[in-house]
Amino acid sequence: MTLPHPNCRIIAVVNQKGGVGKTTTTVNLATAMAAVGKRVLVVDADPQGNASTGLGIERAARGAGCYELMFDGLSVEDVAVPTIIPNLYVITSSADLAGAEIQLVTTERREYRMKDALDRSTKDYDVVFIDCPPSLNLITLNALIASHAIMIPLQPEFYALEGMTSLLQTVEAVRARFNPSLDIQGVVLTMYDRRNSLSDAVARDVRAYFGDKVYETVIPRNVRVSEAPSYGKPVLLYDLKCTGSRAYMQLASEVLKREFAVLAGEEDEAPPQEQEVV
Numbered sequence: 001m002t003l004p005h006p007n008c009r010i011i012a013v014v015n016q017k018g019g020v021g022k023t024t025t026t027v028n029l030a031t032a033m034a035a036v037g038k039r040v041l042v043v044d045a046d047p048q049g050n051a052s053t054g055l056g057i058e059r060a061a062r063g064a065g066c067y068e069l070m071f072d073g074l075s076v077e078d079v080a081v082p083t084i085i086p087n088l089y090v091i092t093s094s095a096d097l098a099g100a101e102i103q104l105v106t107t108e109r110r111e112y113r114m115k116d117a118l119d120r121s122t123k124d125y126d127v128v129f130i131d132c133p134p135s136l137n138l139i140t141l142n143a144l145i146a147s148h149a150i151m152i153p154l155q156p157e158f159y160a161l162e163g164m165t166s167l168l169q170t171v172e173a174v175r176a177r178f179n180p181s182l183d184i185q186g187v188v189l190t191m192y193d194r195r196n197s198l199s200d201a202v203a204r205d206v207r208a209y210f211g212d213k214v215y216e217t218v219i220p221r222n223v224r225v226s227e228a229p230s231y232g233k234p235v236l237l238y239d240l241k242c243t244g245s246r247a248y249m250q251l252a253s254e255v256l257k258r259e260f261a262v263l264a265g266e267e268d269e270a271p272p273q274e275q276e277v278v
């Protein structure tokens with residue numbers, strides 16, 4: 001692996017489609033991992049700021065965050081704040097992040113702002129999750145370049161696979177030009193409704209398309225999962241025993257198994273050649 005802190009794994013949660021469960025997955029997977037003793041950092045890279053809210057950091061309480069990390073030279077230590085969950089920290093999405101997309105266009109090393117910042121220091125963490133905005137924009141590109149792997153949440157509905165071609169083409173382009181070892185950690189089916197035959201049919205299509213990249217764990221549609229953010233809590237804290245919490249704990253164990261396999265089989269690779277987007 002090419003990042004300076006080899007035991008820290010950085011995973012971008014990405015799908016340019018809106019409302020598929022990126023933030024819910026980021027918040028709850030991060031919580032489940034912190035609960036088993038991992039030191040976890042969530043980077044809220046979405047100007048909507050939903051991951052920050054879901055982790056209990058209200059807008060009024062947010063100081064410097066992802067924007068300042070990418071543009072003002074602040075370090076992870078400067079901007080990461082603790083959450084109500086032990087071992088779990090968040091870099092919040094600050095209001096200025098909404099303008100970052102335009103600002104990036106004229107910024108030096110515009111594709112590497114997040115990587116440069118995370119490379120400076122992620123030594124305090126075992127896992128970093130980056131919650132991406134619903135767009136394949138420059139912020140998402142920054143996240144893909146900064147990450148070891150991506151996780152793709154998919155909601156099993158009729159158009160679930162639409163847009164996957166452009167996402168996978170983007171991943172290929174990032175591998176070719178910026179980050180050759182970018183891996184797909186896995187694809188997670190979210191908001192799965194067992195009473196809806198369409199969920200089953202689409203899940204079969206997704207498994208046919210992505211093969212064993214799709215986690216066996218499926219996240220069910222569960223009202224407790226959707227209620228939890230309004231209390232500023234991950235569902236694991238809101239209702240530990242509900243089906244949503246259990247599913248996210250099971251997903252965490254699957255993710256960790258894959259991570260162990262990667263770390264165990266890892267060999268030193270040459271660092272990628274850095275290139276500018278033309």
Ligand SMILES: Nc1ncnc2c1ncn2[C@@H]1O[C@H](COP(=O)(O)OP(=O)(O)OP(=O)(O)O)[C@@H](O)[C@H]1O
Nearest residue numbers: 018019020021022023024134191220221222225226
């Ligand atoms: N398993 C679930 N059961 C019920 N509701 C869910 C579940 N997962 C997510 N939701 C709800 O679906 C909505 C979209 O989820 P979420 O915000 O995680 O998606 P997103 O991909 O991050 O959206 P965006 O693209 O806007 O960032 C939210 O209202 C959330 O509470």
Ligand SMILES: [Mg+2]
Nearest residue numbers: 022023046050
């Ligand atoms: Mg989101």
